[in-house]
Amino acid sequence: MKPSITLVPFAYPDYPQDVVQRFIESSSKMIGSLDVTLTVTAPVVVADDAEEVRRQIRDADSDLIVALLVTWVEAPNLVATLRDFFGRPLLLWSHTTYREGDEIITLGPIPAAGVIRETLEEMEVRFKFIYGPPDSAAVGEQIVSSARVASAVRALSRARVGLFGYASMGMYTGTFDQVKVRRLLGPEIFHFGQYFIIKAADKMKDEQVGHLVERAKSDWHLGPEVSDTNLIRTMKVYAALDHLRQEHKLDALTVKCQYEMSRLYKLAPCIPLSMLADQIPASCEGDVPLILSQLILHYLSDGQVTGYGDVHDVTEDGIIFAACGFAPLSLLDGKPEVHAHTALYEGLMTTSSFRQGPITLARLASDREGFKMHIATGQARPMPKYHEIGCPQYAGMRVILNGEVNAFMQHLASQHYAIVYGDLKEEIVELCQQLSIRPVVS
Numbered sequence: 001m002k003p004s005i006t007l008v009p010f011a012y013p014d015y016p017q018d019v020v021q022r023f024i025e026s027s028s029k030m031i032g033s034l035d036v037t038l039t040v041t042a043p044v045v046v047a048d049d050a051e052e053v054r055r056q057i058r059d060a061d062s063d064l065i066v067a068l069l070v071t072w073v074e075a076p077n078l079v080a081t082l083r084d085f086f087g088r089p090l091l092l093w094s095h096t097t098y099r100e101g102d103e104i105i106t107l108g109p110i111p112a113a114g115v116i117r118e119t120l121e122e123m124e125v126r127f128k129f130i131y132g133p134p135d136s137a138a139v140g141e142q143i144v145s146s147a148r149v150a151s152a153v154r155a156l157s158r159a160r161v162g163l164f165g166y167a168s169m170g171m172y173t174g175t176f177d178q179v180k181v182r183r184l185l186g187p188e189i190f191h192f193g194q195y196f197i198i199k200a201a202d203k204m205k206d207e208q209v210g211h212l213v214e215r216a217k218s219d220w221h222l223g224p225e226v227s228d229t230n231l232i233r234t235m236k237v238y239a240a241l242d243h244l245r246q247e248h249k250l251d252a253l254t255v256k257c258q259y260e261m262s263r264l265y266k267l268a269p270c271i272p273l274s275m276l277a278d279q280i281p282a283s284c285e286g287d288v289p290l291i292l293s294q295l296i297l298h299y300l301s302d303g304q305v306t307g308y309g310d311v312h313d314v315t316e317d318g319i320i321f322a323a324c325g326f327a328p329l330s331l332l333d334g335k336p337e338v339h340a341h342t343a344l345y346e347g348l349m350t351t352s353s354f355r356q357g358p359i360t361l362a363r364l365a366s367d368r369e370g371f372k373m374h375i376a377t378g379q380a381r382p383m384p385k386y387h388e389i390g391c392p393q394y395a396g397m398r399v400i401l402n403g404e405v406n407a408f409m410q411h412l413a414s415q416h417y418a419i420v421y422g423d424l425k426e427e428i429v430e431l432c433q434q435l436s437i438r439p440v441v442s
Contacts, residue, residue, distance in 0.1 A: 002037045003147035004062040008053060008081065009043040010073040015107050020045075023070050023095060023107075027134040031066070034140055036147050043070075050080040057085060064150035066143065067116075069094040072108030075119050089150035089434055090127040091143065092117060098133065126434055149430045152299035156435075157186035159295060160249055165194045165256025165286045173365065173414035174287035184370060185435060187292060190248060194260050197269070200240035201233075209235035216338070223339035226348060230340060234348050238272035245280060252295045256286035262345035270325030271338065271348045277328035283308045284326050285416070289364040293373070293418035297362060300427045301420050305330050307354070309396050310415045312386070318378060318405060320386055321361075321417070322396025325349025331421070332395070333382070343390030351393040353383035359399065360424040364437070365413040372438040374413045375428050377402045380421075407442040 009024045011017075020043070028040045039060040041053045057065065065085055067078060069092070082090070094113035097106045110131065117129050128146055132139040167174030178189050212235040213228065222231075245253055253276075255261070255269055262268035269284070276282045281294035294306040307328045313320035325348075329336050332352040339351050356379070363374045378401040387393050401408055425441065432439040 001151075002035055003064065003144075003151035004037040004039070004060070005031060005064045005066055005143070005147050006039045006041060006057055006060040006062040007031060007066045007068055008041050008057065009068045009070055010078055010081075011043050011045050012071045012073060012108070013045050015071050019107070020070055023098075023134065024068070027068055027070075027095075030134045030140055031143060034144050034147075036144065037062075044077055044081050047077055047080065050077060053081050054084060063154050064089045064091060064147045066091045066093055069109040069112050069116065070107065071112070073112040073116065075112075075115050078116055079119070079123075086123070086125045089146070089153055090125065091146045092120065092127050092129045093139070093143070094129075094131040096131055096133055126436070128430060128433070145427055146430065148300060148302065149427055149434060152296065152431055153186070153434050155299045156296065159187040159251045161187050161189050161288070161291060161295065162245065162248060162250040162253035163189050163191045163286060163288060164197060164253065165260065166191075167287060168256050168258040168285040171285065171287060171414070174285065174289065174416075176288040177366070181288070181292070185292065187251075187295065189288065190250070192244070194256060196244060197237060197240050197255070197261075198265055200243055201236040204236045204239060206232050209239055212238065220336045220338045223337075225340045226338060230348055233267050234271050237267060237269050238275050241269070241272055241276050241282075242279070245276070250280065252281035252291050252298070254283050254286055254288065254291040257284045258345070262347065266346040268325060268341060268345040268347035268349070271350065274326050274329050274336075274350055277307065277326075278305055278330045281306050283416070284323070287414070287416050289366075289414070290416040290418060293362045293364045296364070296428070296431065297360065297418050297420040297424065300424050300431065301422060304420055304422070306418055306420045307331050308416055308418050311412065311417060312394075312396070314405060314409060315398065316405070318399045318401040319408070320384070320396065321399045321419070322383065322386060322394035324388065324391065324394060327352065327354065327395035331355060339392045342392055344388070349392065350395045352395050354380050354395070354397040356380050356382065357421050358423055359419050359421055360428070361399070361417045361419050362428055363413040363417045367438050370436060370438065372413070372440055373428060373432050374411050374417075374440045374442065375425055376408050376442050377423050377425050403442045411440050411442050
């Protein structure tokens with residue numbers, strides 16, 4: 001779904017209204033040409049206009065409100081119009097000047113911005129400020145970016161995240177405060193026991209997953225040790241997870257694999273989760289801050305597949321980033337290589353390298369009464385030969401960080417980091433500002 005924008009133009013009555021209308025129309029046309037859904041309200045020129053425009057903003061119910069300063073604007077008119085919406089994502093856009101022949105002409109929008117920008121800051125309104133004419137490509141890019149962030153904020157407020165089990169292996173950093181998550185970030189966490197997965201999988205007949213087994217044999221490189229029994233059990237767990245996410249309308253999920261499933265049930269859900277992760281954000285070990293980080297990247301990237309990995313080692317220019325069997329299959333370089341766990345756990349795992357390209361890493365963490373987000377960017381490069389003792393090759397990548405390696409390590413927020421392809425640093429920082437998350441960029 002496209003992000004939605006409500007454009008609210010503000011102007012001054014003493015300027016030529018035909019000129020004002022010309023700039024409102026050119027601004028509307030520019031935004032309308034972007035990949036968004038646009039509503040344009042009537043202009044607010046005098047105080048009496050505010051009530052009707054408030055109604056129009058409410059009716060539109062857009063992700064992002066863009067307050068456009070076309071001319072000098074009296075601050076009380078803007079505050080009266082927008083005060084009811086100060087908790088919503090807000091972009092303040094000021095026009096600058098225009099030319100007629102060799103003359104530079106102003107309608108006074110930048111002086112108005114000086115008053116209004118500071119006024120909003122003193123009123124503790126969360127907003128972003130941009131400036132430039134409607135024919136500026138940079139302005140259009142900033143508007144699209146802010147609309148994507150606003151859409152992500154709204155999606156988070158409605159998101160349903162499934163937690164099967166809880167944080168694995170004593171990971172304090174994987175625990176969470178459910179009320180704080182709901183209050184400050186938006187998602188609701190639905191808590192299930194892993195037995196929901198086991199019971200649903202065990203009820204299935206082999207023939208119900210036969211098509212999945214055949215597809216795996218066709219699409220994957222299977223190690224010689226991988227048996228039909230391995231594949232059938234794996235596909236039953238995948239089908240169970242897929243059924244549960246549809247039944248409970250889950251937008252993301254995480255499973256505590258260690259040790260109830262990986263040892264007692266004798267099937268670590270690495271491959272089922274790797275398959276599911278191509279449909280919704282999914283990950284292992286019951287790490288809620290991780291799955292929330294993945295969900296944020298998913299929404300900010302317009303629904304791209306997100307993965308995760310452990311920070312396993314430090315190199316001169318980056319890190320070795322890998323998981324012990326999980327990787328979204330669509331993010332791998334070539335056909336998935338699938339083998340059986342040989343130590344520590346039972347079940348199947350992928351051993352492939354991720355594809356190369358620019359990536360963003362992010363990790364949400366608790367920060368006293370709120371949250372912080374550690375953010376980094378870099379380049380994904382092929383995974384070296386790397387594994388835990390006694391285990392097969394790990395799925396992962398070598399990351400060449402854009403920032404200082406030691407700066408990244410000094411802010412290490414856990415072993416698990418979410419990843420998405422592309423550079424989303426600026427969008428994440430803006431989302432952090434919207435949700436009062438402290439951004440930590442390295």
